[in-house]
Amino acid sequence: MDSKSRVKAQLRRWKEEERQRFFRLTRAILLNWRILLLFCGHFTVQAAKCPQECFCVQLTVTCVNKNLTQVPPAVDERTVKLDLQGNDLQELPTGAFMHTPYLTHLSLQRCNIHKVKEGAFRGLGRLVFLNLTNNNIDILHQESFDGLFLLKRLIIDRNRVKEIQPGAFSQLGSLNLLSLSHNQLVYIPNMAFQGLQSIKRIRLSYNFLIYLDTEAFVELVNLKRLNLSRNPILCICYLRPLREWAIRNEVNLMGTCGGPSHLSGESLDAVHPSDLRCQSEEEEAAGITPRPTEEPNKVKCPANCVCEGLQSIKRLRLSSNFLIYLDTEAFVELLNLKRLNLSRNPILCICYLRPLREWAIHNKVKLMGTCGGPSHPSGESLDAVHPSDLRCQSEEEETAGITPRPTEEPNKVKCPANCVCEGLQSIKRLRLSYNFLIYLDTEAFVELLNLKRLNLSRNPILCICCLRPLREWAIHNKVKLVGTCGGPSHLSGESLDAVHPPKLRCQSTEEEAARITP
Template identity: 50%
Template sequence: MHLVSAAAFLLVLGLSSPVESGKCPRVCSCDSTKLSVTCVGKNLTEIPPTIDEITVKLDLRNNNLQVLSRRAFILMPYLTHLNLQRCNINKVKEGAFRALGRLVSLNLAYNKIDILYQESFDGLSSLKELHLDHNRVEEIQPGAFAQLGFLNMLALTHNQLVYIPNMAFQGLNNIKWLRLSHNSLNNLAPEAFAGLFTLSRLSLDHNELQFFPTEAMTRLPEVTRLDMSHNPITYLGEESVSMAKLTRLYLDHMSIQDLSDLALSRAPFLSHLDLSHNQLRYLEPLSGPKELASLNLTGNPVYCNCYMRPLREWAGVGGVKLLGTCTGPPHLSDEPLQAVVPLDLRCRSRGEMLKDEFEKDDEEDTGSLPPTAKPKQKVKCPDNCDCDIESQHATCEGRGHTKVPRGFPAKTQLLDLRSNHFHYLPTNSFPGTSQVVSLHLEFCKIHQIESGAFRGMKKLFYLYLSDNDLTSLDPGAFAGAPELTYLHLEGNRLVQFPGSALALLPSLFVLHLEQNAISKLEPTGLLSSATPNLRELYLTNNTINAIAKGALDSAFLGTLHLDSNQLTEMPTHALSDAPNLEEIKLSQNSIRWVGPNAFKPISQSLKRLYMDQMGMEKMSRDALAGLGPGLRALTVRGNQLEELPDLSPLTGLEVVDLQDNPLMCDCPLLPLRRWMENVSLEVIATCGNPPEIRGQKVRDVHVFTSCPESGSAPDEKVATPSGPPKVKKTKTSLSKTPGVKARPAKPKAKLLKPTKKKPQRKPGPPKTTKNKTL
């Protein structure tokens, strides 16, 4: 017995002693019981090579590692907690964390990381917490988080982000809390948060958002808590907040002067709303939230007169607790809003009330401006501009400049020159701005950019030239800005795709060309040669009526928006060499017929397909051939479709919209009805014919009970031609449902009112035809 005990003791000693003495680095302390190693503040320049492989917790804070090399932790496969705070890390090389498949917590806070590369976190398949706060992150490359499928919390606070691109957080399938506070965000792409289906808490406070990012927020179905405080938002319009499960919304310390009573109409479960420290003088009762318990108006200049009475009565009836006090009139000054009786909220007369308020405003305007309102003179800054050394931002927005100001601080990273009157940008317009990452030139009436205008802007990453008067671009317009990645040219008057000018931008990743006058896409000088790395191309609202074969060839293109143009046929031939296209929008083009194999060239990559409001009358039964489990979204809303192709191969659908189509609820539609019954998605589709069930949901009608088991009618081959719909002047459509009389063609013409050129045209031949004199 004693020999066994001694042997066991020696075995334990043999396992633990290497950690404690044999393999414990000289400058570190090791705990064999907790399997932890601590090397804090030892000025280490590399990972100690003698750390025992069974170590579970490694603390390397306050060292000087600078670069994490590839497979830096390959000898520590059992690590679960790794702390690398304050290690002067400026780069994490691809695969640095490979082999750390058990790591659940990684702390990289307070370092100097500026770019999150595509495979920076490769190998961290079990990671649950990632701290990247207090770095210098200004770029998130696509797929940076693709390997972090189990991550619950991501902290990116106190960095230098100015823009979140589409799909930036792709791969975070279990994320609960995303922290983006204290950055310089002024814009979020519509799909910035796409794929974050489990996110419940989002922190966007202390940024520079000027508008509520409604479109981006609609992609967050599970968010219950949203913090948008300390952003310079001034107004919230109707349906600004469209978040079905939101319960707590923080909009405090902003610049809100007005808020529509319908701003929160699509946030039904909101219970706590913080509007403190804004510029609200009064507020209408809020429509939408049915469970609102608290409304905080503290720090607002609320004037308690008759205009506040509806809100006070609404709060009393709904049990909403109002926080805040009255700033006037004098007899109610400093009175808590909750204590004010509605009868006390009255106006003597509108004229007297406005006089009192204007006098109060005049007093405030003349006597209350703090002496520190102007920028400090010691900061190097052009006249009539503001420069902030600490945040490395400079702005001359809306100051009436006719020439680009010069003399900004050398370390400026965000330069805002929007809403001036430059008209043209000459060569070398921005000397001394080599550190600028984001440049805003919107609404500057620019009609010409000379070659080399941006010369010297070696770090320029985001360029906003939206809403100007550009009709063309000089081939050398962007010379000298090789790192430009996000380019906004929407809202100009460009008549051609600016391929030659883009050829100088090898890093271009996202290109916005919406609302221009581009009518054709030619193969010469386009994607494959000019912008080989382009991932997202937005051409919405141009006048495109033709796309030549090869015009869209690109090995990298993933998102293509062609909606609201003048296409009359599917651009299938133009997509023959775009093997990675994941999303295409074709909505609001006049494409009436979608033929067989329309998406065959991109069937292996396509995930999202939008074809709304095209006047589409017919889809071939093979229109979606090749599309299978990979397709996630399909919308054909607001067309003239009577039938649909078989959707059963699309087993991966997460979003489907078939609404506002006059579907023929007859036997050929039986496969759709059966598909609807077998999927967990909520699919809304309504009958357009026969007339007696028009408007009823396909799922609810009983006309399919008399159909043959196969779902085919005797004349189904006639009902489903392979070619586009023919124009027929005389025809009658018979219902297969017993007891339903033949329908004359006239009501069908009413359904086709939007198609003005051919009012008698009908999507596809009828089930049976008879000649009838009209």
């Protein structure tokens, strides 16, 4: 091939390469324009679907602290993450999220939610994370979490949950973590965790659980950690089945014993089942078995129902609880009752117990147990204390019709034995939360001149006349009292820092005005 032919061939190759480059460039430009148009079109639709109060980025919608009173209906149905923290939703109705079926993460913290209706989350079949922390939910109803088949983590911390209805979690078969810390649970029903086949961790810390029945956990074959810390767990024979079950199934029990005294503070995961006794070691060695309970009333009558047959009860056992006082009205229909066992309760033997004691004498009912306070009848048998000794004031004050007032000689703050305490006058904040304080004497705090905050939360404080001096002292010294009233019923739940001193009475308003003693 001559040089002229070679040049022509080279030119043809160059032209072909240029043509191929042109086609590739054109194809790339068209593809990029198509992607750009789709991208712009996506954001145009997304912007149109984003609620005015919210901020939307792709498939995430954030509506934090916007004072919303309902779930915004204008959220794009393709939304994957929805954050509604800090709003005022109050109640989640049935099907509240039916318009967002693709959600995987839902945050509802601090939304003032007090009720989750059955089927509230129905339609959220893709949800894997749900956070309900810091709300006011008190009951977990049947089918409240209906439809959450793929949910992995459910957080219900810092609410007021005191009841879990059987079947509440029945459809959460994929759940790995359930957290119910900082609630008001006193007992766990046997069917409470039914349906949680995949659960690995349950948090029940910071509640008021005394003991737990093993039946509530036997079906949880994958459970590895049960957190019971900061509960007043009673480490006696009733806890032995749970401890044996935990050892057998290699479940880590987190928490400590709240009693009896010889086991108090012992780790639940370290205590040996043989140490969990309801009798002394000598009795066990001698083969003496504990006496059977006196026909305990195990049947609980559901709300809005009528239960028959209670009139025939002769013996009722309420021992080993945290009862402070009892209203006589609870027992007036038990016409055949002969024995009421209140042992191992911190019963406050003051004027509020007088009606019950008089009723027991009149109906020849034996009261078993002892006074837990105040100091002068402490330890005395309930069946031996005379009604006239059950006072909220001194005998002289009752006779003269004088209402209680603070003592005039202050006592110093007690320093622990073998210790030297200096500088308490500079204390600004004092935490006494999560104890079993019923009332406090003002004189314990009078020398804390710089105290500004006294935390009494999660204590069964009795808001009666005995607390009035402390409340008046707090107002006078501008000390914030943190916590709520544990009783009597008309003040239960009221903030200690909001209750007015005149409301702290041991008599009715009319009786105080007429100087009538209780």
